Amino acid sequence: MAKQPTTPLRVRAPSANKAVNKAANPxxxxxxxLxxxxxxxxxxxxxxxRDQEGDAVFEVVETIRQTAVRFRREADVQAGTDLNKLLKKLTREQTISVVRAFSYFSHLANIAEDQHHNRRRRAHLLAGSAPQEGSVAFALEKLAHAGVNGATVRKFFKDALISPVLTAHPTEVQRKSILDAEHDIARLLAARDLPMTAKERAANTELLRALVTTLWQTRLLRYSKLSVEDEINNALSYYRITFLRELPALYEDIEDEIAEQFPQRASSAHANRDQHSYVQMGSWIGGDRDGNPNVNAGTMQLALARQSTTILEFYLEEVHALxxxxxxxxxxxxxxxxxxxxxxxxPDTSExxxxxQYRRALIGxxxxxxxxARAHGATNIxxxxxxPGAPYESxxxxxADLQLLVDSLKERHGTVLIKPRLAPLLRAAEIFGFHLATLDMRQSSDVHERVLGELFKRAEVETSYADLPxxxxxxxxxxxxxxxxxxxSPYIDYSDETNSELxxxxxxxxxxxxxxxxxxxxxxxxxxxxxxDLLEVLLLQRETGLLRPDTDVASVGEVELMVIPLFETIPDLRLAANIMEQVMAIPKVRRLIAKQGHLxxxxxxYSDSNKxxxxxxxxxxxxxxxxxxxxVFNRAGVKLRLFHGRGGTVGRGGGPSYEAILAQPPGTVNGQIRLTEQGEIIASKFSNPEIGRRNLALLVAATLEASLTPPPADRKAAKKLAEFESVxxxxxxxxxxxxxxxxxxxxGFxxxxxxxxxxxEIAELNIGSRPASRKATRRIEDLRAIPWGFSWGQCRLLLPGWYGFGSAVEQWLEQGENKAKRxxxxxxxxKEWPFFVTLLSNMDMVLSKTDLAVASRYSEMVVDRKLRNSIFKRIVGEHERTSSCLTLITGKKERLANNPLLARSIKNRFxxxxPLNHLQVELIxxxxxxxxxxxxxxxxRRGIHLSINGIAAGLRNTG
Structure with missing residues (x-):
């Protein structure tokens, strides 16, 4: 194996014959x-x-980098001491430059890794390798071997709903300007895998240099607080980069893979393409007002106007090109x-x-x-x-107009003309409509209670609603x-909160x-x-015309808003089934559920239950x-769709989505799943189009497998599962x-x-429109789960992703007489339970990124030495127990033994x-x-915020 590089900031130029050398030496x-x-x-x-800051700053950064590499990779104790001395000597200006340099390196390393993932996938495809786990092709092959037929698979895609929901939680530390520049760097880096002349390669290098210079001269941080409008615009950039083109392309890929795996109906499958949109995008940005006073009726209208403008602009571009x-x-x-x-x-009358006629039809x-577009608020076509033309009603x-073009071309030897642009455009229209993404509304139950309490009181129905049993x-x-x-009543004055909610x-x-x-x-x-809590929202909908009294009139599909409970804390989760059983027993509610397709x-x-x-x-x-x-749902004859409020980090329910979906209990997926994509993970998953399509494919593949894989038939397996669940x-x-x-x-904790x-310091950052805490207190109960987890990631403890496991296992082993049997x-x-495998795999990843030596530097900021030593000692002890127990169970002493690529990535970037962590401590x-x-x-303060950005970028899905 080639020696690991130790000088990424100053090395010789790469060979101009990289592609040739790779081909010659497979x-x-x-x-x-990479x-x-x-x-x-x-x-x-x-x-x-060197060019922007001068030789002196360059040499300082180089010295720090070389010392840090020696300390990390060679376990040189003296290097650690030298590193501390170097960092403490830095002037304020030097500190900012060093922080920026290492932060940008984290960003650039991420781009290189993403490009390498794309490269490796392409290498597998070119080599004709078997489908990789996590691909739809792999899932279809696995199901075929399990005896699942093509008709069952096609019915799955006809009935399924798989919905990633983008949310704007305050851990997205990148600006759109930075994302755009990084997108261009990724494109240029990918181009270098193609054969290039020396002149072309030199030109490519110069363009890369220009973009890195642009990054250096562009603010990483926002100087003003991020508004909801900013969050809306940031999210929409991912549609332009990835979703608008990659989602229709994914549908095409899946159709081809179904036809290949189940060829008996290949021709009819393509001739009668199922138009059901089983992957649909969702959003909370502009509609989620729980704890965010900046979200109101105006932001919701703005969100839909911007979403609609984005998709209509895309349609206009595509129709013009067609x-x-x-x-x-x-x-x-x-x-x-x-x-x-x-x-x-x-309107085209040109001779x-x-x-x-196709061109004239498209002009119309x-x-x-x-x-x-103008009717929906666009002002600049x-x-x-x-x-002139009449606006579409829907x-x-x-x-339907696009389908007429498709049918006409098919019937007149023009099928080959459909696939390049017309078919993807038609698919996009079916997926995105004129709304782009479904906007969810969210509010806390206590707000609903206060609003209805006021309405009841002013209407002289009930003076103390909140006090009722x-x-x-x-x-x-x-x-x-x-x-x-x-x-x-429009003739009564209500509180600002009540007026806002209505x-x-x-x-x-x-x-x-x-x-x-x-x-x-x-x-x-x-x-x-x-x-x-659920009935209150139904009544509020009735008050505003969203719920009609004649609840049996509307047809399926044209239903009122679905009222969805969110169970967050541990006590709430324990009550969930009982609450839903009671709710579904109410005749009025059952009629509404029937109109929702008995779903x-x-x-x-995940985040709040973890905290x-x-x-x-x-x-x-x-x-x-x-x-x-x-x-409960099976007994009621109602189909259950679970919406997983997963965060980006393992401590917030994150981790690889594919494994997480497969680890769900039997019967919980069933072709229906929604899950949140939050904060920094949105950029990680969807800022690169190819990786974005692969992440979407992972969701489809996992949902397909989890829904259709036949369960074990033997009673022995059921008995063993019951034993595992008891443990x-x-x-x-x-x-x-x-x-x-x-x-x-x-x-004192x-x-x-x-x-x-x-x-x-995170609370001061302008990285979200929502405050870090629900109330103006220092109580952990009031702190939002996202900044809670984010803070532990910054100090490299990542405590929410592992704490408690080691002591639990140790105590459980000691409780029985036969420890070896336990x-x-x-x-x-x-070995046998996907839930437990995923649990330990995620914890393994978190522990691999945990660093007690770095965390100890942060603990030094606790002024009370007794408190510091007491709590940090407990954390260290639990970390040792957890690592030891994980090794005992898995048989692997080294972290990430089953994921060497990620292990190497972590080793290289840490x-x-x-230096970023050490500087962050000094700056704080x-x-x-x-x-x-x-x-x-x-x-x-700006240096602290820059370090937060760099560390989050370096940790990626645990930052």
Whole structure:
């Protein structure tokens, strides 16, 4: 194996014959191109640093880098001492330059790794390798071997809904300007894999140098607070980069793979393409107002207007391009009467196109799209239409016009003309409509209670609604739902909160009328704890026209908003099945569920349950809640769709989505799944189009496998699963006590957390429109789960992803008489139970990124030495126990033994994270000391924020 590179900021130029050398030596180290790309980008960054900051700064960065590499890779103790001295000597200006240099290296290393993943996948395809695990082809092959037939697979895709939902949580630390530049760098880096002349390669290098210079001269951080509008625009950039083209392309890939795996119906499958959109995008950005005072009716309307403008601009570009690509003449190939009718309605009367009916039809379609865009708020149509057209009433009409073109071409030897652009455009219209993505609404149950309490009181129905027992609340709500009159009166003054909430619901009604019912379909209730929490939202919908009293009238598909409970904390998860059983027993609710196609969604919160009960207990309580919900829904004859509120990090329920879906309890997926994509993970997964398509394919493949893989038929397997679940319940109880004891019962732990992590500095960052805490307190209970996990990642402890496991396993092993037998049981669980395998795999990854030596530097910021030593000693002890127990169960002493690529990636990048962590500690010390003296040094604070960005980029899915 080639020696690991140790000088990414200053190395020799790569060979101009890279592609040739790789082809000539197929046995070469498969990671060699990755190392070469990192060398190249590191060398360019070093050149830019020297050019922009001067030789002196370059030499300082180089010395720090070399010392850090020696300390990290060679375990040189003296190097660690030297590194500390070097960092403490830095001036304020030098500190900022060093932080920026190492932060940008983390970003560039990520680009190189993403490009290498694409390269390796292409190498597998070129070599004709068997389908890789996680691909749809692999899933189809696996199902075919298990006896699942093509008809079953096709029915799955007809009925399925797989929905990634983008959210704007405050851990996305990248600006759009940075993302755009990095996207261009990735494109140029990919181009270097193609054969190039020396001149072409030199030109490519110069363009890379220009982009890295642009990065260096572009602010990594925002100087002003991010607004909801900014968050909306940032999210929309991923549609332009990835979703608009890659989702239709994914559908095409899947159709081809189904036809290949089940060839008996290949021809009919392509002739009668199923138009059901089984992958649909969702969003919370602009509609999620839980704890975010900046979200209101206006932001929701803005979100849909921006979304609609984005998709309509895309359609206009594609229709214009189609017009240029389809100059088919009726003198040579005819058109259907339907297309002729479209052409006849077109505003185009040019005699030069008298025989080009497809082109004339498309000019008419363009005119109608332009009118639609204006009706939906667009003010700047890039290319003016030839003449006026009537706006489309719905996206269905637009799809129907495109389908007429498809049918006509098919019938007249033009099938080959459909695939390049027309087919993807038609598929895009079916997926995205005129709304682009379904916008979810979310609010906390206590807000609904206050609003209804005021409405009841002002209407003289009930003066103290909030004080009523639960059963009385339910009776009152059901009675009110049956009454034809409203509680609200336009002649009464209400509080700002009540007016705001009612206006939001009225805006939702208007949005659905304007953009279609798919624009807003779901209303999520945070902190659902009772049956009345769901009924309250139904009554509020009735008050604003979203729920009609004649609930049996509307047809399936044109239904009211689905009311979705969100169970977040450990106690809430334990109540979930019972609450849903009671709710579904109410006749009025059952009629609504029937109109929803006998389907009801339930959302489960990963982040809050983890903060509440710890990693092990959170995962187990989620598993139990899902299993109990399946049983309740099966008894009720209702189909369950679970919405997984997973965070980006393992401590927030993250980790690889493919493994997570396969690890779900039997019967919980069933072709229906929604899951959140949060914060920094959105950029990681979807800022590169090819990787974005692969991540979408992973969701489809996992849902397909989890839904259709036949369960084990033997009773022995069921008995063993029951035994495994019993053990897990005991481990969970022990882990819960250990975690709660540290976080919520240890005096001074809150002070330790606020001192030993950069939580206060994270709260100052302009990385989200939502405050870091639900209330203006230092209570951990009030702190949002996302900044809680983010803070532990910054100080390299990543405590929410592992704490409690080791002590739980140790205690459980000691409780039985036969310890060896208990160890064998745990090993069997790891070998045979997907849930436990995924749990330990995620924990293994987190532990591989945990660094106690770095974390100890952060603990030094705790002024109370006794408190510092006491708590850090407990954390270190639990870390040792957890690592030891993980090794005992898996048999692997080294972390990530089963994932050597990730292990190498972590080893390579951590030498460049160490200086950032050490500098962050120094900067925080300076900042807090200045704050105590009533002074604020903006340069120091900016340096802290830059370090947060760099560390998050380096840690990626655990940052």
């Amino acid at each position: 046995a070469a180290n498969k990671d060699a191109p 190392k070469e790309d990192i060398r190249l980008l590191g060398r360019i960054l070093g050149d830019v640093l 017009g240029a690509e389809l100059p088919v003449s009726t003198f040579l190939a005819g058109v259907s009467p339907e297309v002729q009718a479209l052409a006849d309605k077109s 030069h196109r008298a025989d080009e 379609i363009y005119a109608r799209l332009a009118a639609t 890039l290319r003016k239409e030839v003449g 996206a269905v009409e637009f799809s 639960e059963q009385k609340k339910v009776e009152l709500l059901l009675t009110e739902l049956d009454k034809p009159r409203l509680l609200y 206006n939001i619901l009225r805006a939702a009604h208007h949005i659905r009328q304007r953009y279609g019912s798919r624009a807003i379909r779901n209303y999520i209730i945070s902190h659902t704890e009772t049956v009345s 009801q969604e339930v959302m489960l919160g 509440d009960g710890g990693f092990l207990t959170s995962n187990w309580e989620l598993y139990k809640a899902e299993t109990e919900l399946v049983n 897990m319940a005991e481990l969970s109880e022990l882990a819960y006590k250990g975690y709660r004891n540290l976080v919520y019962e240890t005096p 809150t002070d330790y957390f606020f001192s030993a992590t950069p939580i206060a 160890v064998a049981t745990l090993r069997a669980m790891f 030498a460049y994270l160490d 010390k300076r900042h807090r000391a200045a704050m105590r003296d009533g002074k604020v040094d903006d340069r120091v």
